[in-house]
Amino acid sequence: QKEVEQNSGPLSVPEGAIASLNCTYSDRGSQSFFWYRQYSGKSPELIMFIYSNGDKEDGRFTAQLNKASQYVSLLIRDSQPSDSATYLCAVGGSNYKLTFGKGTLLTVNP
Amino acid sequence: DVKVTQSSRYLVKRTGEKVFLECVQDMDHENMFWYRQDPGLGLRLIYFSYDVKMKEKGDIPEGYSVSREKKERFSLILESASTNQTSMYLCASSLNDWRGAYNEQFFGPGTRLTVL
Numbered sequence: 001q002k003e004v005e006q007n008s009g010p011l012s013v014p015e016g017a018i019a020s021l022n023c024t025y026s027d028r029g030s031q032s033f034f035w036y037r038q039y040s041g042k043s044p045e046l047i048m049f050i051y052s053n054g055d056k057e058d059g060r061f062t063a064q065l066n067k068a069s070q071y072v073s074l075l076i077r078d079s080q081p082s083d084s085a086t087y088l089c090a091v092g093g094s095n096y097k098l099t100f101g102k103g104t105l106l107t108v109n110p
Numbered sequence: 111d112v113k114v115t116q117s118s119r120y121l122v123k124r125t126g127e128k129v130f131l132e133c134v135q136d137m138d139h140e141n142m143f144w145y146r147q148d149p150g151l152g153l154r155l156i157y158f159s160y161d162v163k164m165k166e167k168g169d170i171p172e173g174y175s176v177s178r179e180k181k182e183r184f185s186l187i188l189e190s191a192s193t194n195q196t197s198m199y200l201c202a203s204s205l206n207d208w209r210g211a212y213n214e215q216f217f218g219p220g221t222r223l224t225v226l
């Protein structure tokens with residue numbers, strides 16, 4: 001059974017700080033890694049994806065992947081109250097399915 | 111932009127009723143998925159389909175069936191609804207091309223189903 005683990009939180013950060021969200025996965029054959037943001041009562045929306053070891057930056061968001069440690073993270077710089085949401089880590093393998101973590105609730109305090 | 115739509119945002123049904131949830135995508139995606147999402151349990155895959163008339167069971171298929179007669183449409187059927195099927199149901203779609211596992215899934219708005 002493939003597993004994706006996330007700290008459920010809540011993770012609380014002050015406005016303007018860096019929020020760090022972490023995810024570990026069990027399947028060494030995993031090839032693709034996605035971060036989705038889900039506001040309360042809404043559906044998940046894709047914010048970042050990463051396939052190769054290292055960092056990938058997109059605006060205030062940076063995804064980091066370390067396949068040797070089976071670890072993927074999302075950094076949110078200059079956090080805003082609008083970033084308050086649940087962040088889902090999803091991992092893809094050789095088929096078309098994704099395995100999702102249970103999500104980390106992030107709260108950004110003004 | 112990819113658009114995935116679901117037939118209802120909110121639905122209330124009685125125990126024992128047959129329930130149809132419909133999902134339509136307009137981006138010619140081959141893969142379509144049905145998930146349910148419950149507090150503390152995360153997203154769980156019920157069924158997915160990688161082509162018309164093709165389907166595979168996900169992690170929790172019991173009590174559900176699916177139908178995919180057209181590429182753009184994927185239906186989830188609760189043959190006899192039970193209270194433990196009260197949940198948020200999410201449909202998603204993705205491409206099935208050379209990028210394989212690198213294709214992201216796009217979600218519909220979800221259907222909040224309550225079974226009384």
